Amino acid sequence: MAKLSPLETKIMSDTMIKIGQILAPQGVRGEVRVMPLTDFPERFKTLKVAHLDDGTNLQVESVRYHRQFVLLKFSGLDNRNMVEQLRHKMIEIERKDLMPLPEGHYHVFDIIGLSVYNEQDEFLGKISDILQTGSNDVYIVEQQNKQPLLIPGLKSVVLQIDIAAGKMIVKLQEEWE
Incomplete structure (x- = not known):
């Protein structure tokens, strides 16, 4: 991703x-x-x-x-x-x-703070940090009254990133919710 x-x-x-x-x-x-x-x-x-x-x-x-x-x-x-x-x-x-980044690449400071929504447009939380694991990034999403949600930065999971709108749309697997 x-x-x-x-x-x-x-x-x-x-x-x-x-x-x-x-x-x-x-x-x-x-x-x-x-x-x-x-x-x-x-x-x-x-x-x-x-x-x-x-x-x-x-x-x-x-x-x-x-x-x-x-x-x-x-x-x-x-x-x-x-x-x-x-x-x-x-x-x-x-x-x-800033140095231009290739298509589909983002600066960390543009990702942190994005509001995260699922495919049904339900608000999940905001990205508070990014873990860099080597194989892919993992976005830490702070949820209200819940444990943080860890979302892998994979194209199959992160469907859309709209920096201008401050929004990320993700496809969650059932066991994550």
Whole structure:
């Protein structure tokens, strides 16, 4: 079904999506070590301006990769002391700048919060989390006064996802209800 990003579940504000967190300065020449919060770390190669969660915009001078980190150098910040105050800041992009996903694939933050209905249009609950099992995702649906419902992210079970309407339609097996 959907290939969902495990790193993007708690990274969206109303209009901005966090794609990385500045962890610490790297070396003495003004680079910072960034933990990417995206399944597309190559996106940093095309990043011209880093929008930080405090409203600061920094011109990106260079990008390189080291192990699981992205190393960024910002124009005008040329030593360790100048970038020290950036520690723990988040790098954000606008929703319109998200990497396009293939048909039938969704971002985790678009799925969480969807209202779930069965084929008879009966409300089952809202998706509160997503388990990534390896073979398929499992949607956790919080039900009122009941145990959470676990719905496998399979095409035979998830009949429709309408992000714009905030709705998912599923076909449940009798023993799940």
